[in-house]
Amino acid sequence: MTTGERVTARSRAAGATRxxxxxxxxxxxxxxxxxxxxxxxxxxxxxxxxTLQTVQYSFYTWDGISRATAAGLSNYAAVLQDxxxxxxxxxxxxxxxxxxxxxxxxxxxxxxxxxxxNALRGMSAFRTVLFLPQVIASVVVATIWVSIYxxxxxxxxxLDGVGLGSLTRVWLGDYGTALIAIGFVGTxxxxxxxxxxxxSGVGNIQPELFEAARMDGAGALxxxxxxxxxxxxxxxxxxxxxxxxxxxxxxxxxxxxTRGGPGTSTTVPAFEAYNRAFNTGQVGAAAAVAVILTxxxxxxxxxxxxxxxxxxx
Amino acid sequence: MRITARExxxxxxVLTVFAVFAILxxxxxxxxxxxxxxxxxxGFHVPTTFAFGNYLAAxxxxxxxxxxxxxxxVTVSVVILTIxxxxxxxxxxxxxxxxxxxxxxxxxxxxxxxxxxxxIIPLYFDLRGADLTDTYASLILPQTAQSLAFGVFxxxxxxxxxxxxxxxxxxxxxxxxxxxxxxxxxxxxxPAIATMSVLVAMWTWNEFLTPLVMITTDSRRTAPLxxxxxxxxxxxxxxxxxxxxxxxxxxxxxxxxxLQRRFINGMVGxxxxx
Numbered sequence: 302m303t304t305g306e307r308v309t310a311r312s313r314a315a316g317a318t319r320x321x322x323x324x325x326x327x328x329x330x331x332x333x334x335x336x337x338x339x340x341x342x343x344x345x346x347x348x349x350x351x352t353l354q355t356v357q358y359s360f361y362t363w364d365g366i367s368r369a370t371a372a373g374l375s376n377y378a379a380v381l382q383d384x385x386x387x388x389x390x391x392x393x394x395x396x397x398x399x400x401x402x403x404x405x406x407x408x409x410x411x412x413x414x415x416x417x418x419n420a421l422r423g424m425s426a427f428r429t430v431l432f433l434p435q436v437i438a439s440v441v442v443a444t445i446w447v448s449i450y451x452x453x454x455x456x457x458x459x460l461d462g463v464g465l466g467s468l469t470r471v472w473l474g475d476y477g478t479a480l481i482a483i484g485f486v487g488t489x490x491x492x493x494x495x496x497x498x499x500x501s502g503v504g505n506i507q508p509e510l511f512e513a514a515r516m517d518g519a520g521a522l523x524x525x526x527x528x529x530x531x532x533x534x535x536x537x538x539x540x541x542x543x544x545x546x547x548x549x550x551x552x553x554x555x556x557x558x559t560r561g562g563p564g565t566s567t568t569v570p571a572f573e574a575y576n577r578a579f580n581t582g583q584v585g586a587a588a589a590v591a592v593i594l595t596x597x598x599x600x601x602x603x604x605x606x607x608x609x610x611x612x613x614x
Numbered sequence: 615m616r617i618t619a620r621e622x623x624x625x626x627x628v629l630t631v632f633a634v635f636a637i638l639x640x641x642x643x644x645x646x647x648x649x650x651x652x653x654x655x656x657g658f659h660v661p662t663t664f665a666f667g668n669y670l671a672a673x674x675x676x677x678x679x680x681x682x683x684x685x686x687x688v689t690v691s692v693v694i695l696t697i698x699x700x701x702x703x704x705x706x707x708x709x710x711x712x713x714x715x716x717x718x719x720x721x722x723x724x725x726x727x728x729x730x731x732x733x734i735i736p737l738y739f740d741l742r743g744a745d746l747t748d749t750y751a752s753l754i755l756p757q758t759a760q761s762l763a764f765g766v767f768x769x770x771x772x773x774x775x776x777x778x779x780x781x782x783x784x785x786x787x788x789x790x791x792x793x794x795x796x797x798x799x800x801x802x803x804x805p806a807i808a809t810m811s812v813l814v815a816m817w818t819w820n821e822f823l824t825p826l827v828m829i830t831t832d833s834r835r836t837a838p839l840x841x842x843x844x845x846x847x848x849x850x851x852x853x854x855x856x857x858x859x860x861x862x863x864x865x866x867x868x869x870x871x872x873l874q875r876r877f878i879n880g881m882v883g884x885x886x887x888x
Contacts (some may be wrong), residue, residue, distance in 0.1 A: 329711045332791065336706035337718060340699035340762050347737065347759035348725055354736030365739070411632060415625040429874045430633045433640065436870045436877065438820035440838040441859040444845050445643045448852050453655035455642055493636050501882055521621075550729045553822045557842050574731045579827060584735060591731040602727055 352595075358588035365584045376589035386590060389568040390597075392480055393549050396569065399484025400491055400548035405540050407488075408495030412533070413525045416503045428500070431493035443557035446486045447473065450558075473558050479567045483554055491547065495540045502536035503529060538608040545605065549598050570594040647856035654853045668857040672844075676858050680833045681840035682865075684750070685819055688836060691754045692818045693811050696761040700810065703762075704769025705795045709781065719770075725763030730823045738827050752828040753836070757821060761814045772806040773799060809880040812873055816866050837862040 359376050363369035380386045434442065449455045450472035457469040472482040510528050519527065552571035555561060561568040561576065568576075570590050578587035642658045650665040672678055706712070707719055737756055738747065746752045776799055784798045800807070825839040835843065841862045848854050870877050 329713065331712070333706045333710035333712035336702040336710065336791075337712075340703035340766055341718060341722070343695075343699060343755065344722060344725060344759050344762045347756045348728070348733050348763075349721065351733035351735075351737040351740060352728060354740070355732055358736060411628055414628045425875075427629045427633055428878060429871070431636050432874075432878055433867075433870070434636055435881070436816055436866055437640070437863045438822070438838045438841075438866070440820075440822050440841050440845075441643075441863045444841065444855055444859045445639050447845070447849075448646065448656040448855070449639060449642070451656040451852075453657045455639070455658040458657050489635070489639070492632065496632065497878060498882055546727075546729075550731075552731075553838075556822075556826075557845060571729065571731050574735070575823070575827075578735045579738070584739075588735055591729075591735060595729060595732040598729060599727055 355588045355591050355595075358585055359592045361585045363584045364582035365578070366582070369585070372585055376586045377593070379586055380589060380593055385565050385568060386573060386586075388565055389570045389573045389590070390593075392567060393551070393569050395480055396484050396487060396548040396551055397545055399481070400487035400551075401541055401544035403488050404491035404495045404544055405537065407492055408499050408540065409530070409533075409537075411496050412499040412503060412529065413521070415500065416525065416529050424500070428497055432497050433493065434490050435494055439553035440557055442486065442490065443554050446482075446489075446554075447558055450482050474563055476563050476566050479559055479563060483551070483558060483567055486554055486558075487544075487548060487551070491544045494543065498536045498540050499533055502533045506532045534608060534610050538605050541605045541608070542602055545601055546598050549594060549601070643856045643859055646852050647860050649853050651851055651853040654851075654856075656850070656852045665853065668853045669861065672854050672858040672861060676840065676844045676854070677832065677835075678837070678840060678858060678861050681835050681837045682861065684834055685837040685865075688750055688753045688757065689815050689818045691750070692757045692761060693815050695754070695758045696765045696814050697807060697811060699758070699762060700765030700769045701795070701800065701807065703766045704771075704773050705791075705799065707766065707770040708773035708776075709794075709799075710791065719766075722763050722766050725760070726767065730760070734823060734827055741828065747828050748830045748834065750834065753824055756824055756828075757818050761817065765810055765814065768806070768810045769803075772803055776803070805876075809876050812869060812876060813880050815869070816877075819866050 358369075360372060360374070361369040362372040362375070380390070451457075452469075452471050456472060460466060460469050470478065472478045506528065511524065514524050514528055550571055551569050552575065555567055555569055555572045556575070559567045561572055571594065574587045574590040574594065576587075577583040577590070638658075645659060645661050646654060646656075647668055648661050648664045648666060649659060649668075650663065651668065653659070703722075707715060734756075741747050741752050741756075780798060781794055784794050789797070819836075820838060821836070822838045822842070825836045826842070829835055829839060841858055844858055845855055
C-alpha cells in the first residue's frame with residue numbers, strides 16, 4: 302500500500318459518519334445484513350458476549366464450581382487493597398517504561414541519526430532484521446531469554462568478558478532484577494517496531510522540506526526538531542499505542558519465564574487474571590482485574606490517540 | 615538528498631549496532647540448537663560440531679509432530695474462516711447500505727482494543743458448558759472472532775478504495791451483489807487478502823493464552839503451548855529447548871523472509887491505520 306492510500310484509508314475509516322457514502326450508493330437493502338451477519342455472529346458469540354459476562358462475573362464471588370454469590374464492588378476494592386493485585390498494576394507501570402518509553406526514545410534517536418540519509422543502500426535489509434523479533438512467537442522469545450539470563454548465559458558471559466563478573470547473577474531468579482529483566486525483553490522486542498515505523502514516517506516527508514532547511518543552514522539537530530519530529534507525530538502515537546498496550550497485555554513472557562516469581566515480584570495484571578481464574582479459584586476477582594485492565598488499556602489508547610495530528614485522523 | 619560520507623558511515627554503524635542487538639539472541643538460539651546437549655550450559659557458543667540430532671530428539675521426545683499438526687490445523691481453519699467472513703462483511707460495510715452500519719462497525723472495531731483477558735474467563739466456562747473445551751473448535755472459533763475485528767476493518771478499507779465506476783458498470787450489466795463481489799472486486803483484491811492472511815496466520819500460530827486455557831489433552835496442544843510445557847520439563851536441557859524453539863518459530867520466520875515486504879507493510883499500514 303502506498304502512503305497516499307494509507308492516509309486515505311485512515312481518513313475514510315475515521316470519517317465513516319461524515320462523508321463516507323459515495324453519491325452513487327445503492328438503496329438500503331436488507332440483504333446487506335446477510336453479508337455482515339456471519340462475521341458479527343462469530344464475533345458476538347465468542348468475544349462480545351464473553352466480554353459482557355466478564356463484567357458480570359466481576360460483581361460475584363465465585364470459585365468456578367459452586368454457586369456464585371453477589372459481591373458488590375468488593376472485587377474492585379481488592380484491587381486497591383490487596384498488595385498482590387496492587388503490585389501487579391505497579392509492575393505493569395514499570396514494564397511500560399521498558400516496553401514503550403525506552404524503545405520510542407531510542408527509536409527516535411536512531412531515526413535522528415539516519416533521517417538525513419533515508420536513501421541508504423540496504424535499508425530494506427536492516428528493516429527486515431530489525432523487525433524480525435516481532436514475528437517470533439512470544440513463547441519462543443521467552444525460552445530464548447531464559448537461557449540468556451541463566452547462570453552461564455549470554456548476559457553473564459558478557460559481564461565476565463568486560464570485567465564486571467561481580468555483577469553476574471541468575472537474573473530472573475533475583476527479586477531485584479527479575480522484573481527489569483522481563484522489561485528488557487520488551488525493549489528488545491519493540492525497538493525494531495519503533496524504528497521501522499519512524500523510518501517509514503521519515504520517508505513520507507517531502508524532500509524539499511529538508512532541502513529548504515539545509516539552504517537556510519539548518520544542522521542535523523535543528524532539522525530533527527524542526528521537521529522530522531513534528532512530521533512523526535502520527536507514527537509516535539501509533540508506536541506508543543502498540544507498545545504501551547503490549548506492556549499492559551504481557552502474559553506469555555511472565556508465564557514462561559517466572560510465573561510471577563520470585564515471590565510476587567513479577568506478577569502483572571494479565572497473569573493475575575489468568576492465575577486467579579484458573580489456578581486459585583477466584584473467578585470473580587480475576588474478572589475484576591480483567592475489567593480494570595481493559596479499561597486502563599482503553600483510556601490510554603484514547604489519550605494517546607489525541608496525539609494524532611487532526612488532519613490525518 | 616546528498617549527505618556527507620561521514621554521516622553515511624555513522625548511519626550504517628548505528629543501524630548495524632541495533633541490527634546486531636536484534637539478531638544476536640536469535641543467532642544464539644540457532645547455535646544452541648546444534649550444540650551437543652552435554653556441552654550446552656545455556657551460554658552463547660559458536661558450535662564446532664553440529665548435533666542435528668537435537669532436532670530429532672525434540673521432534674520425537676517433545677511430540678512436536680503432533681503440536682505442529684495441531685497448529686497447522688488451527689491456523690489454516692482460522693485463516694480460511696477469517697477470509698470468508700471478513701470479505702463478506704467488509705463488502706457490506708464498504709459498498710452496501712443498511713441501518714446500523716456505524717454502530718455494528720464500531721462494535722467490531724472495539725474488538726481491536728480488547729485484551730484477551732477481557733473475554734477468556736467466561737469464554738472458558740461457556741465453552742465448557744457446551745462441551746467444547748479441549749477441542750480444536752475451542753481454539754478455532756475464538757481465534758477467528760479475535761481476527762475478525764482486524765479482518766473486517768482491513769477488507770472494508772480495501773473495498774472502499776475500489777473504483778466505483780467498475781462496480782457500477784457491472785451492476786448495469788445486471789450482476790447481483792454477490793457476483794459483483796466475487797467476480798469484480800475480489801480478484802484484484804487478492805494482494806490485500808493475502809496480506810491479511812499472513813498477519814492472521816502469524817497471530818494465530820503464535821497465540822498462547824487461548825490454547826493454554828482451553829486445551830488439556832497433550833496431543834491437541836499447539837506448538838507454542840507444547841513448547842511452554844516442554845520448557846517446564848526440560849529447564850536446563852538448552853540444546854533440546856533451542857531446537858524445539860526453532861521448530862515452533864520456523865514456519866512463520868520462513869514465511870516472513872519470503873513475504874517480508876508484505877508483512878512489514880501490512881503491520882505498519884494495517885495496524886497503524888486503525
